[in-house]
Amino acid sequence: MGQAQLTSNNHYVPRSYLKRWGDHENKISVYRTLVKHENTELWKRFSVKSVAFQKHLYTRLIAGSESDDIENWFESTFETPATESVDKAISGSYLEKSDWHNLICLLAAQDLRTPTRFFQYLTWCSKELPDFITESLPKLLEGLEKPHNNDKYATRNDQFLNELFPDRLTITPDKVIYEIQCGRQHWLLCMKRLLDETASVLLQHKWTILLSPSGVDWLTSDDPVIRLNYQSPEKYNFDGGWANPGTEIFMPISPKHLMYTKVGHRPPSKGTVLTMNSALAFQKLIVQHAHRCVFGRAERPEVTAWKPRIVDNFACKKEKEYWEKWHQIQSTAENDFLINND
Numbered sequence: 001m002g003q004a005q006l007t008s009n010n011h012y013v014p015r016s017y018l019k020r021w022g023d024h025e026n027k028i029s030v031y032r033t034l035v036k037h038e039n040t041e042l043w044k045r046f047s048v049k050s051v052a053f054q055k056h057l058y059t060r061l062i063a064g065s066e067s068d069d070i071e072n073w074f075e076s077t078f079e080t081p082a083t084e085s086v087d088k089a090i091s092g093s094y095l096e097k098s099d100w101h102n103l104i105c106l107l108a109a110q111d112l113r114t115p116t117r118f119f120q121y122l123t124w125c126s127k128e129l130p131d132f133i134t135e136s137l138p139k140l141l142e143g144l145e146k147p148h149n150n151d152k153y154a155t156r157n158d159q160f161l162n163e164l165f166p167d168r169l170t171i172t173p174d175k176v177i178y179e180i181q182c183g184r185q186h187w188l189l190c191m192k193r194l195l196d197e198t199a200s201v202l203l204q205h206k207w208t209i210l211l212s213p214s215g216v217d218w219l220t221s222d223d224p225v226i227r228l229n230y231q232s233p234e235k236y237n238f239d240g241g242w243a244n245p246g247t248e249i250f251m252p253i254s255p256k257h258l259m260y261t262k263v264g265h266r267p268p269s270k271g272t273v274l275t276m277n278s279a280l281a282f283q284k285l286i287v288q289h290a291h292r293c294v295f296g297r298a299e300r301p302e303v304t305a306w307k308p309r310i311v312d313n314f315a316c317k318k319e320k321e322y323w324e325k326w327h328q329i330q331s332t333a334e335n336d337f338l339i340n341n342d
Helices: 015-021 069-091 097-112 115-127 129-141 159-163 184-196 198-204 276-288 313-341
Strands: 009-011 027-032 043-047 053-055 060-062 065-067 167-172 175-180 208-211 226-232 235-237 248-252 257-262 293-296
Touching (some): 015 069, 060 069, 060 184, 069 257, 097 184, 097 248, 097 257, 129 175, 184 313
Antiparallel strands (some): 009 053, 027 043, 027 293, 060 065, 208 257, 226 235
């Protein structure tokens, strides 16, 4: 039996999710927020399988070989279990505790798995990770054996950490050096740890399903989970936390249904139909939170006012080049780090 083919087209917004906005040909309307020139169509129809994916976004090295275990983990742990639960939510059926668990875990995974979150991770690495390491290093050193008198230095040589977690700890008689290779491998493992351990906080909140009023279909995007800190129509941001009191967390799960919670508050009853003003306020936030694409069942002219597109040929070329080189650059960095760990 031959080796299973590696899944390289990693859909960071699952096709099983986007198809709910698709037509009979499984196509959706797409509004791009960055385009090459003014003549580019505002909206264009694309097949669901041809949007919101990046080659090798989740590929990682295990024992020197490429693995798509994270892609498969997303599908088996979050997407597949949630499919029936989303269907029940859309049909208005009673949602069991297990259904809410599936829906909330789907939202948590979707919040973390996008390119937008990777760029936020890089910012965290440059601004906050050094202080985090400094504070955590004493605990990391607890229980480690000191170098013997005849040793020039001692290093931690843990196969799991070498092959999966891209870090290196070197201990010499006069200094300790701790290194992390910030990039795809570390991002994926941070993501997995958050979903395995931290995401449980989302299960403690009170969730509901809000309905859009007649004539309004929810749009969605390539970054569809919103964590909103809202003070007024002029003062708000998308930097809310999973456990921050007052943060509103929501995600469209169909053109008519919106998962919603407000941390520390009891939400409206499941099935509440929003007023037109409230629905348009949510719609505007969904659009503004998009990274590069807004998705819908049909064109919505108001989107251009909520999120004017950027016309920049140079920026388009640079972004295209970045993603074309993504896998090669990340794989080379991961390989080099592992080789130096041997």
